[in-house]
Amino acid sequence: MKGKTMLFIDQIDIKGKKLLFRVDFNVPQDAGTITDDNRIRAAIPTLKYALDQGAAIILCAHLGKPGGKVVPELSLASVAERTGELLGINVLLSPDTIGDISQKMAAALKPGQALMLENLRFNPEEIGEKAEDRGDFGKVLASMADVYVNDAFGVAHRENASVVDIPRYAKECCAGFLIKRELEYLGDALREPRRPYVCVSGGAKVSTKLGILNNLLGNVDDIIIGGAMANTFLLAQGYAVGKSLVEANLVEDAQALMLKAEKLGTRLHLPIDFKFAYSHEAVESDGICSIESVPEDALVLDIGPQTIINFVALLAQSKTIVWNGPMGLFETPAFAEGSLAICQAIAEVKDAVSIVGGGDTDAVVHLLDLAEKFSFISTGGGSFLQFLEGKELPAFKTLKECVTQ
CATH class of the missing domain: 3.40.50.1260 (Phosphoglycerate kinase, N-terminal domain)
Incomplete structure (x- = not known):
């Protein structure tokens, strides 16, 4: 049967x-x-x-x-x-x-x-x-x-x-x-979150996160967007991002998502300043700039100090937090401050459900040795993302359909 x-x-x-x-x-x-x-x-x-x-x-x-x-x-x-x-x-x-x-x-x-x-x-x-x-x-x-x-x-x-x-x-x-345990935490976060409910989304590409962001709109109260994926949203708002990683082909998708968020009552929060350098191989920052003044030949590699203050203040008021993706090129210490600050801030939020997913995000948590400060750290990367996107995972589908005797 x-x-x-x-x-x-x-x-x-x-x-x-x-x-x-x-x-x-x-x-x-x-x-x-x-x-x-x-x-x-x-x-x-x-x-x-x-x-x-x-x-x-x-x-x-x-x-x-x-x-x-x-x-x-x-x-x-x-x-x-x-x-x-x-x-x-x-x-x-x-x-x-x-x-x-x-x-x-x-x-x-x-x-x-x-x-x-x-x-x-x-x-x-x-x-x-x-x-x-x-x-x-x-x-x-x-x-x-x-x-x-x-x-x-x-x-x-x-x-x-x-x-x-x-x-x-x-x-x-x-x-x-x-x-x-994964289903209990991820399922509850999606179905009946304690509010305010904040999603922190970072990493390199918008293309890997569009499905998730669209699925969360209207359910989550606030979405913090950092990492290189924020560049596509800033470009969609008319800001120049120098030679930073950006998915120009997704500008219209980013614009549509921002309009949908406004209609459904989800607030999007983007960086307003950055640490930048002139090469991906840089080991030191070449300076800090606002979103209005990114140098033409520069790459933004981490969120800036005012953005950190803004994001941390928002997180401090949250009751449910789901975090996937770093805020910058955290593997290089000079550009890890944003990711580490977000990690520390989430760990310090009292009486909140905090869920982390994704290999890079998990790496940030363990870098600070803060794993025990989070409610749950998912063991999945791609599975975590697809689950948040609202997709039924192949493993779950076959487990439900398997023959029992």
């Missing part, structure tokens, strides 16, 4: 069963040493719950972009070892994904034991764009276990075999606690 709603792992009987987990353990490494294990830690509560219930667990994940080929440097060996340390058990690593060895290792797995399959993306079928390109890869993976559990919000927007095909063949399927 068809499931009408997504089930979660604590809603089904898993005692004594084998569970195949899709996890997002795509963690940064330096010469085989994991430098940030937050993605692994995020899935540990779900995995521990399964083990405590007497289940055996099989983990499948990807690492990097090997392009469907075996790349030894992208093996999940260090990931399996770290997962075992966090779980307090030995996590076996299969040398393949759906070959004879992994099949035998999965079949021999006993309750309370754990197995990790080798990098999913060593197999071209995992990332096939069409169902025929993916073949039976998902079907074979599904045959290894009694239950499929997706706890990988970071890839929920991708139509990979491990995301959309396995649940179509699984006997039972559900989502884990990580995804449950």
Whole structure:
């Protein structure tokens, strides 16, 4: 029969069963040493719950972009070892994904034991764009276990075999606690936000954020726009932005969005001054300018001091804050002040729900070691953006439609 709603792992009987987990353990490494294990830690509560219930667990994940080929440097060996340390058990690593060895290792797995399959993306079928390109890869993976559990919000927007095909063949399927938490925070922020509700949107391109901004208009009270994407809106208002990154082909879209915001009662807030330089490679600022006086040969690389004051004052009055995207070229210390100030300001807002999403934004939070000051840090980048855009993620769609027996 068809499931009408997504089930979660604590809603089904898993005692004594084998569970195949899709996890997002795509963690940064330096010469085989994991430098940030937050993605692994995020899935540990779900995995521990399964083990405590007497289940055996099989983990499948990807690492990097090997392009469907075996790349030894992208093996999940260090990931399996770290997962075992966090779980307090030995996590076996299969040398393949759906070959004879992994099949035998999965079949021999006993309750309370754990197995990790080798990098999913060593197999071209995992990332096939069409169902025929993916073949039976998902079907074979599904045959290894009694239950499929997706706890990988970071890839929920991708139509990979491990995301959309396995649940179509699984006997039972559900989502884990990580995804449950993502849905609780992101869903509540969209449906019943505490007000004032402010969205902070930054980053390089308007093109990646237009859908989100349009979807939020009329629901969110204020939208703060920073980063290079603000340049397109300023150009749409008639301001010159020198040689700064801008999407001139989207000026009309920006104008339409500003008109729509005015009609729906959402206030847009743009920078009024900047730190600028004459090269992207600059390590020091060449000065501060207002929006009326950007030098012709300059690039604006961070919001300026008055803009920071304005944005911080607005955030201080907020009760719900959703933040995606830095305010400037934060990787260069000289142009990180705006992003760091916004991060600090959100962290200091009392009695507010604060949600962060996106790799760069997450990096800013951890740069200041303020993760614990935020209500929720999403584990998804593209999934976070598509969710805010109002799209149904492929992973969620198939989890709702999966066959249950």
